[in-house]
Amino acid sequence: MKTWIPERDKYLDELVRREGRGDFVAEHCSSCPTDSESARKAVFRCLDCSPGPLSCRECLRARHALLPYHRILxxxxxxxxxxxxxxxGLHIQLGHCSGSSCANPIPTRKDFCAIDINGWHNLALSFCGCDQAANAGDFVQQLMRFDLYPATNVEPNTAFTFRLLEHYHIQSLQGKISMFDYYESVERLTDNTGTQKLQTRYKEFMRVVAQWRHLKMLKRAGRAHDPSGVAGTLPGMLAVQCPACPCPQVNLPDNWETISDDLKYLYVLSIAIDACFRLKRRAVSSEEKDPILGSGWGYFVEDAGYREILDQYQAQKDMSTCTGLAAIDHANTKYHKGYAATGVGAVVCAHHEFMLANGVGDTQVGERYVNMDYIFVSAMLHHLVVNKMITYDIACQWSKGLVEWIAKFPSHMQINLPEETTGFGIPKLHYHSHKSEGHAKFSLNYRLGVGRLDGEGIERRWWWIQPIANSTKGMGPGRRQGMLEDQWGYANWRKFVTIAWTLRDRLVAAVREHRDHKLLLQAFTESLDPSNVAQWTAQIEAWEKDQNLPDPYSVIASGPTQAEIRQEISQEESKEAAKPGYVPLHDVSPAGFISMGLELEEQQHRLRHDAKKATSSKLCTLVERRHALRRCLIKYRDLQAVYMPSALPVLAEDPDARLDVELLEDVRLGLPSDINHTHRARRIEEQIREAQCYDALQDLRNKLYALAHLHKYKKANVRHQGPNTRARADISKQEERRDYTAATYRRARRAKLALSRPGDWERTLCELRDDDIQHMTDDDPLHTTKRRKKDTPGVGEGHHTMSWIWRGADASSSEGATDSLRVEWIKARARSMRWEEETKLLPEEMQVKDPQLREELVAYALDQAAIRRSMRRTFPGSGEEWKAVDDIELTPTDLPEVDEEYRDIVQMYELDGEDLECQQWA
Structure with missing residues (x-):
């Protein structure tokens, strides 16, 4: 850019040069025949042709006989x-593609308007009315065969070019540009000065675009190839289906129903359910004014049957007893006044994020069970045979009455959901919002057969569609539904054409992660007692078979608190004092002496913390607190003379231990951890310091919980500057308390280290780094910096170990420590198993088989078939594309018996050493 700045004048001059004739100043047309008696005057320039000499009227007309939408100056x-x-003088005769003249032309009105991507064009058109009119078609057909879409089928006087409709269609799908903005931009291309009066055609444009979207869906679904035509369209037929989800007689082997139980997960349909309250629709228009084109043919449920069911149910009565998510707690209180729809509920395939046919429906009053049940059943009517894994953010609550609610639907809307073939899970990011008791069976990290499914794919679909939420909010029912279905069809298609690369990248990552986690699990297992491993394996395998057993992923015990330790020490001293001949050294016991020292240490810490940010108005208070602390320190020195006499000479020589100073918060106390003294005093402080560490850890967890909820509340509910400032102040206070508690733990641990020296206790009371202070749902701090789109995503449960402070490693007894190790080991086992399942699921998802072609299919169908064949060839790919697949341990014996074609695809993963080299994908 810096090199361009000095050249601006040159660029500007060339830009202005185009406003005149430039180098083409010849007065006569250079395109006229050389034998012409007199060359005609050159006065016309075409803005859409390459720059060149000006033309005369006749040459311009001849050159643009088939280019009627160029702009002329x-x-x-x-x-x-x-x-x-x-x-x-350009005149266009429709109905005569051979260029012959029409014996009975029927001219259009003089103000006939054709709108192209470069603006408005008044065309001189004539329809065919001669004896060839039967072949030419009616007026609508003649226009459409000239790539003009009429605004009406009755005496059309406005038409939109196919090029315009295609251009806007892609812009609306990819760029989410609104119809109004696009229309206005085309108007500005025609006249950006406001001096030319253009009759608005916006309503006509909206109507034509709605028809265009619908026709495109019909065309892509092959309805023009079916003898039954449009009327024969069945429910869900216009939806773009996921090619990787299990579908009998399409991509499953013949023996998929009879394979062993340990491989059944390869052929399970994973779906995700959720609702989005951004996709509202105001109570405007009606189906009579704006009818739905093909209700139930695409992604939305059939409207009439859906509303008939909803009318039979009153307000939602079931409220969640598990979670505070808005899905249930606000089922009846979601703002709905003035809205015909408060949002949409949807069902997607969870692994590949395809919107499912008949898997979308409007919600009227929040996310009620009856709405979501009906939408779920409508989608599952297309997948009755395969087993299902259902993820929903309230699956623990919703699954309880699902079968009972479905049984109340009409017979044609009832489906069978056997317990042994249907599983339920909670998306990973939503899982921590639920109660921990008894919920491990809903965790996608621990459930068998789900691979690396996270269940959050539907949230990514909402993020993708939300830019058009404002545009669809004020639409009528037909246009809104048509636009949303078109958007989801485009999203499905883009996923369809890129799925080969998506699955390839996932397989590369899965193989690498499985290898790493398998090695981690092996190393972890080798470091443990074999008898413990055997016991834990039996326990977790029993739970995986019967999830009504106690949850193995919860820690049984935690370390003792300071109060418990002090009570235990007091009981010991009472027993000691009861012995004959016992003479106490002082009225204050040794435990009381240590407790007093710890309390003074805490006072110093608080005073030091408050002094850093004290204002002038609080200096007097600080002075009073220091005087009180001085009196306590004098008493403590008297006790030290009793219980630590050898410490007094050391403290007397240390200037940091003097009491005749102003900043008493910095005075050295001289606890046993600071000065080597009697075994009795050291043992008491050691026990109390250990308990202090556990108390500080628990307090730190509580602070982090509070911070997480404060952040979540602020994000969801706080708006505007004032409330945001107050919320930020509350968060800052909690952050200060968090840091204070972390400092307390570090201080206690340093003392514990001085007293106990390094040992096995450090496995549970680890050194607390800043990176360790994070909520259990947070990413690794090293990965939470701002990332670009293509950067490595933040790590999750399957990729990194949770901060040690959440591992339940605060158990002081051997039983508690062992229980913490047990939980960590079975989590490591689950991570390894999920990645192994992923390496087997992905090759299964890559089985794409072509539908049988019929001879009578024409070019469009052949083109679509060619696309699918190309996709199938893409999966094996070239050697270069698969070099990053590292050590894939898959053989045909790992999978059920299938035909030779299937076996060939499995064998492509048996790579040699040359394929183990990593590379960046293009």
């Missing part, structure tokens, strides 16, 4: 003015 002698091909 006319040279007046001093400047250019707007003109048109119609002004140059």
């Amino acid at each position: 006319r040279w007046t002698g001093q400047c250019f003015e707007s003109s048109s091909l119609t002004d140059a």
Whole structure:
């Protein structure tokens, strides 16, 4: 850019040069025949053709006989003015593709308007009315065969070019540009000065676009190839289906129903359910004014049957007893006044994030069970045979009455959901919002057969669609539904054409992660007692078979508190004092002496913390607190003379231990951990310090819990500057308390280390780094910096170990420590198993088989078939594309018996050493 700045004048001059004739100043047309008696005057320039000499009227008309939508300028002698091909005499005869003349042309009105991507065009058109009219078709057909879409089928006087409709269609799908903004931009291309009066065609444009979207869906679904035509369209037929989800007689082997139980997960359909309250629709228009084109043919449920069911149910009565998510707790209180729909509920395939056919429906009053049940059943009617894994953010609550609610639906809407073939899970990011008791069976990290499914794919679908939420909010029912279905169809198609690369990248990552976690599990297992491993394995395998057993992923015990330790020491001293001949050294016991020292240490810490941010108005308070602390320190020195006499000479020589100073918060106390003294005093402080560590850890966890909830509340509910400032202040206070508690733990641990020296206790009371202070749902701090789109995503449960402070490693007894190790080991086992399942699931998902072609299919169907064949060839890919697949341990014996074609695809993963080299994918 810096090199361009000095050249600006040159660029500007060339830009202005185009406003005149430039180098083309010849007065006569250079395109006229050389034998012409007199060359005609050159006055016309085409803005859409390459720059060149000006043309005369006749040459311009001849050159643009098949280019009627070019914009024309006319040279007046001093400047250019707007003109048109119609002004140059261009006339278009429809219905005669051979170029022959029509014996009975029927001219359109003089103001006939065709709108193209470069603006408005007044065309001189004539329909065919001669004896060839039967072949030419009616007026609508003649226009459409000339790539013009009429605004109405009755005496059309406005038409939109197919090029315009295709251009807007892609812009609306990829760029989410609104219809109004696009239409306005085309108007500005025609006239950006406001001097030319253009009759608005916005309503016509909206109507045509709605029809265009619908026709495109019908075309892509092959309805033009079916003898039954549009009327024969069945429910869900216009939806783009996921090619990787299990579908009998399409991509499953013949023996998929009879394989062993340990491989049944390979053929399970994983789906995700959720609702989005951004996709509202105001109570405007009606189906009579704006009818739904093909209700139930695409992604939305059939509207009439859906509303008939909803009318039979009153307000939602079931409220969640598990979680505070808005899905249930606000089922009846979601703002709905003035809205015909408060949002949409949807079902997607969870592994590949395809919207399912008939898997979308409007919600009227929040996310009620009846809405979500009906939408779920409608989608599952297309997948009755395969086993199912259902993820929902309230699956623990919703699954309880699902079968009972479905049984109340009409017979044609009832499906069978056997317990042994249907599983339920909670998406990973939503899982921590639920109660921990008895919920491990809903965790996708621990459930058998789900691979690396996270269940959050539907949230990514909401993020993708939300840019058009405002555009669809004010639409009528038909146009809104048509636009949303078109958007989801486009999203499905983009996933369809890129799924080969998506699955390839997932397989590369899965193989690498499985290898790493398998090695980690092996090393972890080798470091443990074999008898413990055997016991834990039996326990977790029993739970995986019967999940009504106690949850093995919860820690049984935690370390003792300071109060418990002090009570235990007091009981010991009472027993000691009861012995004959016992003479106490002082009224204060040794335990009381140590407790007093710890309390003074805490006072110093608080005073030091408050002094850093004290204002002038609080200096007097600090002075009073220091005087009180001085009196306590004097008493403590008297006790030290009793219980630590050898410490007094050491403290007397240390200037940091003097009491005749102003900043008493920095005075050295001289606890046993600081000065080597009697075994009795050291043992008491050692026990109390250990308990202090556990108390500080628990307090730190509580602070982190509170911080997480404060952040979540602020994000969900706080708006505007004032409330945000107050919320930020509350968070800052909690952060200060968190840091204070972390400092307390570090201080206690340093003392514990001085007293106990390094040992096995450090496995549970680890050194507390800043990176360790994070909530259990947080990513690794090293990965939470701002990332670009293509950077490595933040780590989750399957990729990194949770901060040690949440491992339940605060158990002081051997039983508690062993229990913590047990939980960590079975989590490591689960991570390794999930990655192994992923390496087996992905090759199964890559089995794409072509539908049988019929001879009578024409070019469009052949083109679509060619796309699918190309995709199938893409999966094996070239050797270069698969070099990053590292050590894939899959053989045909790992999978059920299938035909030779299937076996060939499995064998492609048996790579040699040359394929083990990593590379960046292009």
